[in-house]
Every structure is written in structure tokens, then in C-alpha cells.
Amino acid sequence: MSNPIYLALDLPRLDAATALAQKVKGHVGGLKLGLEFFCAHGHHGVHEIAKIGLPIFLDLKLHDIPNTVAAAMQAIHVLEPAIVTVHAAGGRAMLEDAKAAAGEHTKVVAVTVLTSLDDADLARQGIAGTAHDQALRLAELAQEAGLDGIVCSGHEVGAVHRQWKNGYFVVPGLRPADGASAADQKRIVTPRAARDAGASVLVIGRPISRAADPVAAARAIEATL
Numbered sequence: 001m002s003n004p005i006y007l008a009l010d011l012p013r014l015d016a017a018t019a020l021a022q023k024v025k026g027h028v029g030g031l032k033l034g035l036e037f038f039c040a041h042g043h044h045g046v047h048e049i050a051k052i053g054l055p056i057f058l059d060l061k062l063h064d065i066p067n068t069v070a071a072a073m074q075a076i077h078v079l080e081p082a083i084v085t086v087h088a089a090g091g092r093a094m095l096e097d098a099k100a101a102a103g104e105h106t107k108v109v110a111v112t113v114l115t116s117l118d119d120a121d122l123a124r125q126g127i128a129g130t131a132h133d134q135a136l137r138l139a140e141l142a143q144e145a146g147l148d149g150i151v152c153s154g155h156e157v158g159a160v161h162r163q164w165k166n167g168y169f170v171v172p173g174l175r176p177a178d179g180a181s182a183a184d185q186k187r188i189v190t191p192r193a194a195r196d197a198g199a200s201v202l203v204i205g206r207p208i209s210r211a212a213d214p215v216a217a218a219r220a221i222e223a224t225l
């Protein structure tokens with residue numbers, strides 16, 4: 001089985017992101033570039049990181065009207081990302097148009113409930129029920145819209161996997177069991193627990209990028225899988 005870890009390169013400087021990716025490339029299966037990276041470095045930055053030779057996950061979390069999201073998907077087509085994110089809350093038409101506009105080899109996955117939110121946050125937004133219920137509802141919507149999979153926390157991935165057997169499940173909000181700080185994440189599990197519950201991709205950022213020795217941190221996580 002290939003390494004399911006995608007390292008989140010949430011670093012403001014392109015040289016620092018490139019150096020980190022070069023260091024840990026033997027211990028991760030892919031590289032995730034998010035909003036912070038893309039807003040700062042755009043297509044040029046993605047091309048630079050792609051030279052490292054690992055699959056690229058563009059975590060842009062697109063969320064707009066269908067026409068705008070489809071146009072954005074077409075604009076990133078040339079970057080040939082392995083995975084791109086959109087927000088499931090954009091609705092079925094937006095999800096369908098995003099998938100139709102994506103490249104043949106790009107997996108389009110829908111963010112259900114951000115791992116930085118808990119039940120109380122959802123209640124403040126007027127969403128009835130738990131984060132678990134909402135993630136399952138949005139997973140069903142993404143499946144109906146023909147997407148490849150979803151992003152959810154390790155708390156929901158097992159239940160989603162039972163209702164969507166061949167789905168592609170991206171799980172962030174991961175913390176090794178060594179007391180690593182949760183920081184802004186509210187629904188966390190260990191990488192091993194997420195993998196055992198059916199995660200296809202394990203997204204890990206700060207537990208590696210902010211470790212005193214990122215290579216040792218990546219190796220230690222890899223060894224738990």
C-alpha cells in the first residue's frame with residue numbers, strides 16, 4: 001500500500017516549503033497546498049513544489065456559485081492536481097459542475113464539516129444535530145453529485161465508509177498520541193485510528209512541519225500505520 005500521508009505545506013515562504021518537502025519526501029505520499037500557499041505563490045509555487053515528484057493536493061476549498069467554481073476548476077486544470085477540494089455546502093449543482101470541469105485524473109472531494117468545528121459551532125450556525133450527522137448528510141450529497149469522495153474528521157470516516165464503500169476519504173485533524181497540541185482543531189484522532197476507520201488520505205501539517213525534527217516526526221507517524 002502506498003503511503004497515505006499528505007503533508008500540509010502551510011508555510012508562508014516558498015523556499016521554506018520546498019526545503020521541508022525535500023527533507024520529508026521519503027516519508028510522505030503526497031504534498032498538500034492550501035489557501036495560504038496558493039494565495040501567496042499561485043501557479044508558479046505549485047509548479048515548484050511539483051518538481052519534488054510527489055502527487056499534489058490542491059486544498060482550495062472552492063465554494064461559490066456553480067459557474068464560478070467550474071471556471072476556477074478549469075483554471076487549475078493545467079496544474080494536474082491529484083486531489084482538489086470544494087465545499088459540500090455549495091450544493092449539488094456546484095458539486096456536479098466542479099466535477100465536470102475537473103481533469104480526468106483529478107479526484108474532486110467535498111469538505112463536509114471542518115475539523116475545527118464542533119457541535120456547538122454548528123448550533124451557532126443554525127445547523128440542527130451533531131457534526132457527525134451533518135458530515136453524513138453532506139457525504140450523501142457529495143456521493144449523489146458524483147464526486148470522488150469527501151473530507152471529514154476521523155470521528156465520522158468509519159460511518160461514511162459504511163455507506164459509501166468505494167469512496168475516497170480525506171481525513172485532516174490528526175494528532176499523534178504523544179500529546180501533540182490540538183491547536184485550532186476540535187475533532188481530532190490519531191493517524192492510525194483514522195486509517196483503521198477507512199481513511200484513504202491522512203492530512204498532517206503542524207505535527208510534522210512544526211516538529212523540532214520534521215523527518216523524525218514523519219517517520220514516527222509512518223511507523224504507527
Ligand SMILES: O=c1ccn([C@@H]2O[C@H](COP(=O)(O)O)[C@@H](O)[C@H]2O)c(=O)[nH]1
Pocket residue numbers: 008010034059111113114115116151152172173174185203204205206207
Ligand atoms: O476540515 C478540514 C479541512 C482541511 N484541513 C486542512 O488540513 C490541514 C491540517 O493541518 P494541521 O496542522 O495538521 O492541523 C490544514 O492545511 C487545514 O487547512 C483541516 O484541518 N480540516
